[in-house]
Every structure is written in structure tokens, then in C-alpha cells.
Amino acid sequence: xxxxxxxxxxxxxxxxxxxxxxxxxxxxxxxxxxxxxxxxxxxxxxxxxxxxxxxxxxxxxxxxxxxxxxxxxxxxxxxxxxxxxxxxxxxxxxxxxxxxxxxxxxxxxxxxxxxxxxxxxxxxxxxxxxxxxxxxxxxxxxxxxxxxxxxxxxxxxxxxxxxxxxxxxxxxxxxxxxxxxxxxxxxxxxxxxxxxxxxxxxxxxxxxxxxxxxxxxxxxxxxxxxxxxxxxxxxxxxxxxxxxxxxxxxxxxxxxxxxxxxxxxxxxxxxxxxxxxxxxxxxxxxxxxxxxxxxxxxxxxxxxxxxxxxxxxxxxxxxxxxxxxxxxxxxxxxxxxxxxxxxxxxxxxxxxxxxxxxxxxxxxxxxxxxxxxxxxxxxxxxxxxxxxxxxxxxxxxxxxxxxxxxxxxxxxxxxxxxxxxxxxxxxxxxxxxxxxxxxxxxxxxxxxxxxxxxxxxxxxxxxxxxxxxxxxxxxxxxxxxxxxxxxxxxxxxxxxxxxxxxxxxxxxxxxxxxxxxxxxxxxxxxxxxxxxxxxxxxxxxxxxxxxxxxxxxxxxxxx
Amino acid sequence: xxxxxxxxxxxxxxxxxxxxxxxxxxxxxxxxxxxxxxxxxxxxxxxxxxxxxxxxxxxxxxxxxxxxxxxxxxxxxxxxxxxxxxxxxxxxxxxxxxxxxxxxxxxxxxxxxxxxxxxxxxxxxxxxxxxxxxxxxxxxxxxxxxxxxxxxxxxxxxxxxxxxxxxxxxxxxxxxxxxxxxxxxxxxxxxx
Numbered sequence: 240x241x242x243x244x245x246x247x248x249x250x251x252x253x254x255x256x257x258x259x260x261x262x263x264x265x266x267x268x269x270x271x272x273x274x275x276x277x278x279x280x281x282x283x284x285x286x287x288x289x290x291x292x293x294x295x296x297x298x299x300x301x302x303x304x305x306x307x308x309x310x311x312x313x314x315x316x317x318x319x320x321x322x323x324x325x326x327x328x329x330x331x332x333x334x335x336x337x338x339x340x341x342x343x344x345x346x347x348x349x350x351x352x353x354x355x356x357x358x359x360x361x362x363x364x365x366x367x368x369x370x371x372x373x374x375x376x377x378x379x380x381x382x383x384x385x386x387x388x389x390x391x392x393x394x395x396x397x398x399x400x401x402x403x404x405x406x407x408x409x410x411x412x413x414x415x416x417x418x419x420x421x422x423x424x425x426x427x428x429x430x431x432x433x434x435x436x437x438x439x440x441x442x443x444x445x446x447x448x449x450x451x452x453x454x455x456x457x458x459x460x461x462x463x464x465x466x467x468x469x470x471x472x473x474x475x476x477x478x479x480x481x482x483x484x485x486x487x488x489x490x491x492x493x494x495x496x497x498x499x500x501x502x503x504x505x506x507x508x509x510x511x512x513x514x515x516x517x518x519x520x521x522x523x524x525x526x527x528x529x530x531x532x533x534x535x536x537x538x539x540x541x542x543x544x545x546x547x548x549x550x551x552x553x554x555x556x557x558x559x560x561x562x563x564x565x566x567x568x569x570x571x572x573x574x575x576x577x578x579x580x581x582x583x584x585x586x587x588x589x590x591x592x593x594x595x596x597x598x599x600x601x602x603x604x605x606x607x608x609x610x611x612x613x614x615x616x617x618x619x620x621x622x623x624x625x626x627x628x629x630x631x632x633x634x635x636x637x638x639x640x641x642x643x644x645x646x647x648x649x650x651x652x653x654x655x656x657x658x659x660x661x662x663x664x665x666x667x668x669x670x671x672x673x674x675x676x677x678x679x680x681x682x683x684x685x686x687x688x689x690x691x692x693x694x695x696x697x698x699x700x701x702x703x704x705x706x707x708x709x710x711x712x713x714x715x716x717x718x719x720x721x722x723x724x725x726x727x728x729x730x731x732x733x734x735x736x737x738x739x740x741x742x743x744x745x746x747x748x749x750x751x752x753x754x755x756x757x758x759x760x761x762x763x764x765x766x767x768x769x770x771x772x773x774x775x776x777x778x779x780x781x782x783x784x785x786x787x788x789x790x791x792x793x794x795x796x797x798x
Numbered sequence: 799x800x801x802x803x804x805x806x807x808x809x810x811x812x813x814x815x816x817x818x819x820x821x822x823x824x825x826x827x828x829x830x831x832x833x834x835x836x837x838x839x840x841x842x843x844x845x846x847x848x849x850x851x852x853x854x855x856x857x858x859x860x861x862x863x864x865x866x867x868x869x870x871x872x873x874x875x876x877x878x879x880x881x882x883x884x885x886x887x888x889x890x891x892x893x894x895x896x897x898x899x900x901x902x903x904x905x906x907x908x909x910x911x912x913x914x915x916x917x918x919x920x921x922x923x924x925x926x927x928x929x930x931x932x933x934x935x936x937x938x939x940x941x942x943x944x945x946x947x948x949x950x951x952x953x954x955x956x957x958x959x960x961x962x963x964x965x966x967x968x969x970x971x972x973x974x975x976x977x978x979x980x981x982x983x984x985x986x987x988x989x990x
Contacts, residue, residue: 380802389803405869412869417878428870429856430809 241317246324258310258321259287263794267323270332270361272398272446274311276797277503277632278407282309284398286361288331290322307331329365336366339396342377343447350394352448354461357798358396379424384414385433387453387507388442390425395449397423401441408504410631411435425449436628436636439510440503443493446798454511455491459483464490467744470731471509472594472683472724475639477733478505479790482513482725482744489513489725489744497790499737506636513725515683516745521706522720523750533718538752542761545677545717546610548700552587552675553611586674587611588664588698591651592619593641594681595754596729597738597784598773600647602758604654607677609762615657617664618647619679620686637734641682642724646732653781665694673698679754680705681721687711704754721754722747729755729770730787740770740787815855815887818862822850826865836866840876844883853884881935888931889924891972893917894948897934898941905958906945910934912959913947916966951978 240251245262252261260276262269272284288307295302301320307327313319322328339358347353362368379392402414402425413433417426427433433441442452464483471478471492479495492513494505525541526533536544589607591600607614622640629635651658659667667673676698680686685707692710695701703715706723726747730740747753759768778785818826826843833839843866847858854862854877863870877883895901895910914920917930924931940946943955950972954965965971 380804382804382806384806386807413871415869415871415875417874419879419881426871426874427806428859428874429806429813431860431870432807 241315241319243315243318244320246322252315254315256315258289258291258313258315258319260311260797261315262289262310262321262323263797266795268364268796269310269323270336270357270365271311272357272396273400275400275403275444275503278400278403280312281399281403282312284396285309285335286332287311289328290325292320332361332365333367336362337370340366340370341372342393343396344376344378344393346394349457350391350448351451351456351461352394352445356448357446358394377421382426384427385438387439387511388433389451389453389456391449391451392424394447395425396447397425398446399425400444400446401425401450404441404444405433405435405438408440408630408632408634409435409437413438414441436507437504437630437634439507440494440505443503452491459485459487459490466493467725467742468495469725469741469744470642470739471505471512472642472731473506473508473512473640474637475641475644475734476500476635476637477642477731477737477739478509479739480505480509484725484744488517495790496793499788499790500733501634504634506634508636508640512683515706516723516725518707520708521723521748521751522708522718523748524720526718528716533712533715536717538757541717541719541757542763545702545761548716549587549607549610549675549677552700553614586672587613588615588617588659588668588673588676590617590619590661590664590676590678591647592679592681593621593644593647594619594724595643595647595679596724596727596770597643597646597650597732598729598768598770598777599727599755599758600643600650601777602755602762602773603677603679604650606758606762608654608656613657615659615664615667615673616651616654617659617661618644618651620661620682620691622682622684622686639734642731642733645734645736646730646738649732649736649781649783650777665691668694668697671697675700675702677702678704678711679721680707680709681724681754682706685709719757720748720751722751726751727753727755730774730784732783736783738784738787740789809856814857814860815853816851817855817857818847818850822846823861823865826862837868837872840866840868840873844873844877844880848883853887855885881933884922884931886922887924889929891930891949893930893932894938895932895934896936896938896940896944896946898937900941901938901945904944908959909945909947909957909962912962916962 241254242249242251243261250261250265259269259271259274269287271287273281274287287310289310290303291308292301293304340362343358347359353359377393382390382392384390399416402416405414406412413427413431414425416423418424439452442450463485465485466481466483469480469482471480478501479497481493481495482489483491483493492510494501494503496503525536525538527536527544587607587610589603591603604616607616621644623638624640625638627635627638678695678701687709695711696714700716701714702717703711704719704721706721712718725744728741728743730738732738755770756768774784825846829839829842830836843862844854847854847862851858859873859877860870863873877885893913896906913932917925917932919925919932921933938946938948940953940955945957946953946955947957952972952974
């Protein structure tokens with residue numbers, strides 16, 4: 240590992256990185272706009288210039304070079320000596336910051352970026368707060384450049400990060416720097432808007448308030464938001480995200496750096512994949528069927544209500560306890576149809592949705608097996624859309640639109656016994672092999688197709704644990720409202736087997752109980768559900784769950 | 799902050815302008831062997847397109863992008879970088895006036911005023927009869943003949959405001975004494 244000397248302090252750094260990156264990682268507040276570790280280096284913003292020691296061509300001695308060098312473009316080499324806290328460097332920063340403020344409107348009170356804007360920060364830290372320019376500022380109009388993005392051209396500092404992102408990461412190149420010199424602007428070719436599946440990242444990349452997300456525009460001030468570390472359920476890759484929320488709910492999702500998966504970026508699916516959390520038609524209270532209609536029930540009575548019929552079905556399956564099913568909420572005449580016992584298929588099934596966390600899936604599977612050792616465990620519906628899309632730098636959007644198929648599969652594999660795929664389960668349900676089933680959903684989009692509804696309607700005692708009303712409502716004996724992933728904590732195992740924990744951002748909707756907590760109570764466990772505690776129990780049986788992957792934090796001053 | 803928002807997401811059919819015909823496209827393709835990449839053909843291709851259409855229309859930009867396998871915005875990027883390329887239609891003859899120091903000192907300002915008065919148009923505008931367009935340029939590289947102006951590709955040296963009437967009525971005012979370079983008209987045969 241090379242060592243460089245910044246302001247007399249020796250710093251050990253990773254090899255092959257620019258001096259700027261090394262300084263940021265060492266905790267120095269080096270201002271920069273155009274440099275981004277995920278993009279090519281252009282050295283155009285001139286803010287990160289530092290003094291460097293170079294061989295003097297006259298004497299051959301190492302000497303402070305008379306001019307400043309862009310630290311973003313200078314790779315570290317062992318023994319390199321640079322000065323950052325020096326007068327020439329500071330002066331340069333002041334001049335450059337004054338230049339950036341020449342045409343920048345001072346409209347921070349109405350700017351969405353205020354509070355997380357690097358023009359604000361750097362002006363406060365390095366530059367003069369007032370401008371000597373008395374001439375009129377350039378006022379160019381805003382541009383509607385894409386379905387999700389607005390460009391406030393007059394706020395742009397032309398760092399060209401967005402242009403490089405579209406060229407290098409997305410590979411679609413919708414954005415361009417048009418014009419020349421002081422007339423430069425960012426633009427798209429009219430009629431060819433910015434609409435690639437990764438486009439939202441340009442808003443995060445923009446160091447000022449030039450590129451803004453239309454959905455977040457004028458919604459919140461950023462200092463009123465808190466951030467939770469989360470993992471996106473949008474696809475099976477497990478992109479790590481920040482959920483920015485407050486009392487009023489979620490307001491936006493930003494990428495959380497992850498060296499193994501999504502690096503600095505996320506797909507638009509992940510970015511905008513939270514709208515369902517606030518849909519007004521979410522289920523808000525448990526309901527049980529009384530007569531033809533579903534009637535509201537209290538959470539406290541649910542464990543008793545569910546355990547008895549499930550245990551009854553299980554008992555009915557074993558020779559010791561026929562007739563146990565009489566306690567079911569459905570007419571007993573339907574109960575004689577269980578054909579599966581002889582083939583090792585229990586009449587009780589638990590459908591573990593790939594939207595469940597590993598912990599929840601584990602608890603539900605354990606619950607089912609504790610009630611009926613021959614209970615069939617089913618991997619729920621796995622939504623797939625199109626094909627995997629891979630972008631030039633390797634960023635991949637998976638076709639599988641659920642976060643935890645692999646986690647559920649791992650648990651099912653470990654537990655063994657009767658298991659089935661969702662298709663097999665449906666086929667068996669049509670044959671009337673199940674007398675009771677606990678079906679979990681939790682998908683953001685409607686997932687109950689007609690064949691699914693028809694098959695599940697054949698199950699006499701159907702428990703549906705889902706976010707939204709669906710075609711299953713008519714067949715369900717018990718309907719339990721689920722909590723969205725933002726309201727739960729736990730881990731998702733991504734398609735490559737990487738186990739990633741996420742935090743809860745919001746409390747569950749009023750009247751809703753977090754899935755994990757409910758399963759915990761069903762199992763008769765005392766106290767509060769804690770994902771980590773459950774995970775530790777799981778790890779005792781399943782070593783795959785003993786270690787979680789937490790991506791490293793970015794340097795504080797980097798952006 | 800400006801309160802106006804312009805729509806860049808859509809382009810109306812009538813705003814796309816004329817496209818390139820097959821002969822022009824074929825001519826551009828004939829330049830491919832001369833350059834290591836298709837991207838490198840962009841500049842000669844823009845010259846050819848502007849020769850054919852008078853300017854680079856949005857439709858031409860899209861077609862060029864398709865031809866050279868570039869994102870369309872990359873074509874826009876280059877077109878707008880060079881003041882030589884026009885992005886809107888222009889008159890039959892384009893007057894390019896120098897606005898740089900030497901010409902200004904030698905009376906270029908008066909020439910500009912005279913020209914704007916006679917043509918009745920501002921920079922980058924076209925007379926209603928479609929005859930004249932006019933623009934200024936930083937330097938025409940003929941400071942020894944300041945003030946100077948170009949009519950299409952012909953350089954007029956030492957022009958004073960009084961000369962404008964004579965120059966503007968001269969039907970030969972854009973006639974080149976020297977034949978135009980064949981560079982863009984007949985690309986030389988190159989070995990594959």
C-alpha cells in the first residue's frame with residue numbers, strides 16, 4: 240500500500256486511486272464537483288487542486304511545483320507529497336467558488352437541493368458568500384428533459400457528471416453538453432428524452448440543484464428527513480438503499496453504496512418502488528369470515544383462531560385424531576377430500592412469499608411444521624418480468640422482481656419434508672389436496688391471477704396475509720393485513736446468496752402488525768420480534784445465516 | 799431563477815426539418831474507410847449534411863446518429879460546439895462578420911450596423927425573401943485585411959460601411975475565384 244504525505248501527515252492509501260480519493264478517505268474535506276469514483280475523471284471543476292512536490296527540471300531536486308495540480312487526476316504513488324491546507328490552495332478554492340456563483344441564482348429557499356447542496360457547503364466553507372459581479376446573471380429556462388427529471392439549467396455548474404453517467408454507466412447517452420464556453424448547457428436532443436432505467440441516478444449525482452426529481456419536487460426540505468438503511472425489494476439483486484422518510488411517510492429512495500452489488504447506483508424500479516407503501520387501499524385490519532362476509536377481528540384473537548383449525552387439520556391427517564377439522568370455520572363436508580396423506584403431503588400448506596424476510600419465512604415455516612410435521616412448505620409466486628438487463632459497467636437489473644427467493648429456498652431446503660413449487664402447489668390445490676393453507680403475499684403489484692384464485696378457492700380454510708385486497712378475498716377464511724418492507728426489519732438473501740440486513744423506516748400502518756411480530760406471537764414466543772435474535776437462532780441450524788453483509792460507508796466528505 | 803420551462807421531451811413533426819437523402823448518406827458512408835472509427839466521421843458528415851440541407855436539422859441529427867452509431871445527443875453536442883453549423887434554416891447566402899478586436903478597431907462596428915440596417919435582420923436571422931442570413935464570428939483569420947466578412951465561402955477584405963451597397967447587389971459576391979476543395983466532394987480512394 241502506497242503512502243503519501245498530505246500536509247506533513249503520512250497517509251496509507253489503496254493503490255491506484257487518485258490523491259483526492261485518498262484525501263477524502265483520510266477524512267479531509269476536499270471540495271470537488273466533477274470527480275466521482277464511479278465515473279471517468281475529467282478534472283474540469285478545478286476545485287480539488289493541491290500543491291504537489293515535483294522534480295525541479297533545473298536542479299533535479301524534489302520541489303513544490305509553482306502551479307497547482309488537480310488531485311483527482313493525480314494517481315497516488317509512494318512518497319508523493321502534497322499540500323492541501325495552504326494559502327495558494329485556499330485562494331484557488333475561493334476564486335473558483337466565486338466563479339461558480341457568478342451565474343448561479345441565489346434561490347436556495349425554493350431549491351430542493353438546499354441542505355444537501357455542495358455549492359452551499361463549499362461556499363460556506365471556502366468561498367466568498369457575496370459576489371463582486373454586478374451584471375445580470377444568465378437566466379436560462381428550466382428544461383423538461385424526461386418523464387421523471389427536470390433540469391434547472393441556471394443552477395448547473397457543468398460538472399458533466401450526469402453526461403458521463405449516461406455515457407458510461409447507462410450507456411444510453413441521452414444527455415450532452417451543448418454550446419461552448421460560457422454558453423454551455425446540459426441538454427437532450429429534443430424528442431429523445433432521458434428515460435433509461437437508471438436515469439434517476441443523475442439526480443443524486445448532481446452536486447447542485449440542477450437536476451431534480453419531479454416526484455420529490457417541492458415535497459420536503461431535506462433537513463426534515465431521516466434516513467433508514469434498507470434493501471430494495473424491486474429485484475432479486477438486493478440493491479442497497481437509503482429510505483428518506485419522516486412522520487408523513489416515505490419521500491424518496493436514494494442509493495446506498497454497496498461495493499458488491501449496486502455500487503453508487505440504483506435502478507429506477509428500486510428508486511420509485513415505494514409508492515405502493517402509501518396506497519390508500521392497503522389492508523388495515525384482520526378480518527375473519529362469518530357467514531358470507533369478512534368481519535373485522537382483533538389481533539389478539541387471531542392466534543387462537545388460527546392455531547385451532549390448523550392443528551385440527553393436522554390432527555385430522557393423522558389416524559389418531561380424525562374429525563379434528565370440525566373446528567374449522569368451513570363446513571366439515573369439505574374436509575374429507577385430503578388425498579395427500581398417503582403420498583406424504585400434509586393437508587396443511589404454508590406459502591412462503593419471496594417478499595418475506597428470511598426471519599419471517601423461517602418463523603412461518605417453523606410454525607407450520609410445529610402444527611403439522613407433514614405440512615407442505617411452498618415457495619410463493621416468484622414474479623418475473625422480461626429478461627435480466629446488464630449495462631456497460633456491469634450494473635444488472637434482474638428479471639426476478641422479488642428480493643428473497645433464494646432465502647426462502649435455502650430455508651425450505653434445510654427444513655426438508657414436503658415442499659412444493661408454487662405451480663405444484665396450485666395443481667395440488669386444484670385437486671383438493673389441502674384443507675388449510677396460510678398464503679403470504681406482500682407483492683407491490685396485483686399477483687392473484689384467475690387460475691391462482693380458482694385453485695386457492697378450493698382450499699376450505701384459507702388464510703391470506705397480504706398488503707392489498709385481491710381476488711382471494713372471496714375465498715379467504717381469514718384475511719390478515721401485512722406490513723410493507725419499509726415497516727419491517729430483517730434480511731433478504733439476494734440471487735447470489737448474499738445476506739443483507741435492513742432496518743425499519745416507518746411503523747406499520749395503524750391497525751397492522753409487522754409480519755415477523757405476528758408470526759412470533761403465533762409461535763407463542765414471548766416479547767418483541769427482533770430480526771437479529773431470530774437470525775441467531777436460525778444460524779445455529781443454518782450456517783448460511785450466521786453472517787450478514789453490510790457494505791462499507793463512503794467517506795463522509797465524498798459525494 | 800427563470801420560471802419558464804421548455805419541453806425537450808417531445809419534438810413536433812414539423813420541427814424535425816428535412817432529412818438526408820440516400821445520395822448524402824452514401825457519400826457519408828464513403829468516408830468510413832478513411833477513419834479508424836465511425837464516430838470520427840462525424841465532422842465530415844456534418845459538413846456534408848450542411849452542404850446538402852443548408853443546416854443540420856433535428857431529423858438529420860437523428861439520421862447521422864443512426865448512421866454513425868452514436869447517441870443522438872452526441873451529434874447535438876458537436877453541432878452546437880461549432881458555430882459553423884446551423885441548427886435552423888438559413889438564407890441562400892450567409893454573411894459572416896468578424897466581431898474580433900482588429901476588425902472592430904478598423905471599423906467593423908460600423909459595417910455591422912450598416913448590414914443590420916440594410917438587411918433588417920439580427921444575428922442568426924434570415925430576411926423574409928430567404929436571400930440573406932447573417933452571423934458574427936470571433937475571427938475570420940484575416941486580420942491583415944480588417945474589417946472583413948464572408949459571403950458564403952468568399953472572403954471580402956477591407957470592407958467599409960460604404961462598400962456594403964456595392965457588395966450586396968453584386969450577383970457574384972459569393973463567387974469563389976479559387977475552386978472549392980474537393981475534400982468533401984470526392985473522397986480519395988483509400989486502401990481497405
